[in-house]
Amino acid sequence: MHDTAPLKYPERIELARIPTPLQKMTRLGRKLGVEVFFKRDDLTGSALSGNKIRKLEFILADARTNGADTVLTCGGAQSNHCRATALAAARVGLESLLLLRTPDPDHPPAPDGNILLDRMAGAEIVWVTPEEYQQRDVLFQREADRLRAAGKKPYIIPEGGSTALGAWGYVRAMAELAADLTAIDGGPVKPTTVISATGSGGTTAGLLLGAQLLNLDVRVAGVNVCNDRDYFVQVISGICTDFFKTQFKGGATKPARPVEIIDGYVGRGYALSRPEELRAICELARLEGVVLDPVYTGKAFFGMLAELEKNRHAFGSRIVFYHTGGLFGLFPIFEQVATVL
């Protein structure tokens, strides 16, 4: 195993406020009958917050090494990844272009929440239909060609930054979490289940790889917020395989642990909320003063509660819920949130 050799990380640009706190949720834990910690990656920054920034530290370093001056990426209209990319790009002196998904590109959504921040960061926004988005590689090439014709040097960042290179961000986060837990336990990490939201797979892949490379007694489970279990097992296995092929040569060649996806909590669909999900978010805000987002962490948290209700021992005696950010996604749906207050 690789538990003794220190990991050799690729070049990165320091952008995130890390290490983030690992906080014990005492009242929530008492209620659930299990020890619960939150790893606060919603605190990796202010406007530049959430999980994507950890991946972008490595990805933007690569963009800079490649001499790029403009980064292209894509996501839903309220994409946290696009907002983080636009702000991080501006932070390091790069321009950004975002392919944002919306049902009717002629009538894009109001510049609320993340879109407001994208615009403020100076990102060029190209609105695309869900059908066009399925062919986003074609759109990326079209926009990259257009930029090159204008004398620019484009660099494409796939959806969510969920690539083998981006996965380093969550390998590093797992090393950070291991240090947090060791400080609490005063010794090797005790059996722990790490639960996070899975949206494009890179975070879950990185955590899984980190647990393997660091040889930790940690179970990694993702609650999918779109698609289904089979889809993400395939996507995450693909990122891991690619990681071993391109990033971590000479060691293991494939993931040592199964990819664990907890399916059944997509609800009404991606970025669509149910009242019971919003209620769980509001209850946690009151109980612990921690605010989750409706698209990712709220659904993952709701799923975790539902699984614990079915089986109080589902995740063992200790859970780390990975709070991956997303606060700005609450504001565009304020009317819906207000109905459950």
Ligand SMILES: *Cc1c(COP(=O)(O)O)cnc(C)c1O
């Ligand atoms: C993107 C995102 C996720 C999901 O992470 P992936 O690496 O895309 O699976 C979770 N939470 C928030 C707030 C996000 O923005």
